[in-house]
Amino acid sequence: MTGIRRLAQHLDISIGTVSRALNGRPDVNEETRKRVLEAAAELGYVPNQSGRSLRQGTTNIIGFMMQTGAEITGQGDTFFMSVFDGVQTVFARHRLDLVALLCSSQEDPDDYLRRVVARGFADGLILSATQRHDPRLEFLAKRKIPFATLGRSLTDVGQPWLDLDFEGMAQTAIDRLVERGHQRIAVTRPHDDVNLGYIFVDQAASALEAHGLFLDPDLIFRSTPNEAGGYRIARELLSKKDRPTAILLVNESIAIGFYRGLSEAGLKPGRDIAVIGRHSPQTHFLSPSLTGFELSRRDLGIALAEALLATMPAFSHFYPNAELRKIWHEELIEGESDAFLLPHG
Template sequence: MSTVPCPFAQNGSAVNIRELARRSGVSTATVSRALNDRAEVSEATRAKIRALASELGYAPNEPARTLVRRRSDTIGLIWDSGQEARGLHNPYLLGLLSAVRTALSEADYHLMLLNTPGAEEQDTALLQAVRRHNLEGVIVLTTPPDDRCLRLLAGSTVPCAGIDTAFTGPRTVRVSSDNAAGAELAVQHLYEQGHRRIATVTGPLHLPPAAERLAGYLRACTRLGLAVPPEYVTEGDFFLASGQSAGKRLLALADRPTAIFAAGDQMAIGAMHAAADAGLSVPGDLAVVGFDDIDAASLVRPALSTVAQDQRGLGEAAVASLRGLIDAAPVEPAQPRIVPTRLVVRGSSRPRG
């Protein structure tokens, strides 16, 4: 007959549950109940046993505890394997990863990093990995929504929170910044500084944040009565080189823009480099506003005006939403959690003289 290990068995320590019971003068069952905060044990006995465990350096056997409780207290975090190498050079994504890790730690969860399966692996590999490790839920970070293995995961009963990733499933929730509203703030600000020819450098438009920021830009331009020639919308990839290339194209136009809203700070800094290469000054000849508020935004000269995302708020919202899904019965997708953005005005935008 198979047995389940005692959750308080020795775990690399010189002290096990039987030794604690002997020294406390109680049964091993009482020690187990005390360490698990069971109500059947008096407060005095519980305090005595816990003090002795601390004094002797006792550590519970966590794998066995997991088997008994049927909970792992572990959340998986999925970072698209196709973007991982570049993501490690993206300060915004690194900051978001840190915010998620902090929020999980504060909620007493462990974190396990997972990759999406490669082309040679089965579509079910990710779901199998989640179940094999007994993960309580999954947070997905900026992964393309058309990934088949993620669709299978979202369609299962595994609780999933996607940050900047569209999900549909019985136990899913999407968490994101208010991307469209943030883009509108940027355009409104540039308009108030006197700019009427405002171009944009988008992120990859198959990603929800990039598409939403473009929608906000277009909505603001329509509301303000600004013309948007097709050449004023150019796509980048959220990295500096693409912003510099896009800026070069925009500044070579016969009717070049006087302001650029870039959907990411690195692209905005790239556009500032393009202006310098063309002999133009920022903000004198060209105003620039980015999105994210990475550390470099305040360090470049002139300092970059930008739409700030609340990374800590995103991490906390993702963890809180996921905990709600873990504790709820699977019924229907939860309502999206939208985290507000704010405009940070610095030297790269100013009133036109």
């Protein structure tokens, strides 16, 4: 005799009643419910998830899909970790099990997702590294699997998403640099097709145009989102004949490598070139201090989780007015890295 049966026998009531008591159903005497809960605690009873899953068709699991692998594992990871932390706290409230699904760089993300779904692994999913055109979204929508994405996509299937304000960052940074007299401004973008790269570069271009300037295609640097990428960008940038006087770094982690690349050439941010980037826990230890954008990743994670739950029938009533689509503004932390003032004219 095991499981709920054992508990029922011990209490001398039916398993149906035990189940109802445990699941908070209304049609059970509060007195007996109390007895059941106490006995459950005493006997250390925990419901068998396979049994529940089989009966209910749900797994109680939420998956957070991330990519990993040689080229991508930069500090980009720590960004996801922090977000994950926020997501975790929300799901824990609902006793949902959150797991990270790490897609290896060796495997195609679409295939990976297909496997996960075929197996009926999770009740809901969170996707990151959203591509500009992302087949995963259509796939999930077709299967009617609740999901939310960290990052917008042109492939819009009505799912909730949260994203960072790349437009705002590009705009603010460009305005700021142009005001200080810069005209040749470089930007960076990720090496792959994640959507944020397009958004950022496009906005930078139009912000420049608004000032009567333009974005030199030769000054758009692609790189992996890690220190190595930043280093390479510095080397490449320094090898150009007509160097830019300022640069916008779209990723957090690359700043460290970029700084290093400059210093090897005897150059210094804020003196020889203006740098505006994004802050991570690490970048606060750069010197000269980085001028960059920052936000609470944990809060972002919390909002992301709530957005997903709001679209899941079983939980939506908890979040009647969750924001299903939101752009998170990042604050500019002023540092010394863009102190560089061009002689006007």
